[in-house]
Amino acid sequence: MSDHAGGRPGRGMGSGRLEAFTDGVVAIIITIMVLELKVPQEGTLHALSSSLPVLLAYVLSFINVGLYWNNHHHLMHATGRIDGRVLWANLFLLFWLSLVPFVIRWLDASGFSPMATASYGVVLGMAAIGYELTERAIIACNGRQSAVAKAIGKDWKGKISLALYAVAVPVAFFARPVALILYIVVLMLWLVPDRRIERTLET
8 A cells, every 4th residue: 555755654554545535525514515505585685685694604614614625635645644543533523524514504593693603613613623633643643753743843823723712612602793703813824825734745
């Protein structure tokens, strides 16, 4: 079995199948998200404007899921091999991502209630934890000198994101706009191009 570049040879599975499985699950999640959108009953701007909040939630969620997919692709490209810990951590990540369509539907049905808004942050925060666990499991499998370990370093972006989610969730119960702004701040943090893994592989 051939391994991807970036790791050292040894026991373990290649990461190709895990990447392909994750790609398929992410594609299904995105498909379900768009199917949850309700079509306006009338062909007017007023009718469309009533759907604007859930459309914005969809856009926010689509970008978030897309960022996970993009970062996961680069992570797998730098991973030499995986083991059972990586598989379970990756499944933990996918479980929480698969709940994104559910919380979008809840936000729409509840009129962006405090509980639904907080739950949206819980789902995104747990997905962030899942990604962090996947990274750490890959490092444990490939070693501290692997490409992934060198590229991630102290992972300040990940730590800041988790801290913002931890603040946003309780804030959602008494200041929903602030919580939504914090979710967007996390999104903007990750929209800034991060070429740590590519730079590590190029050296």
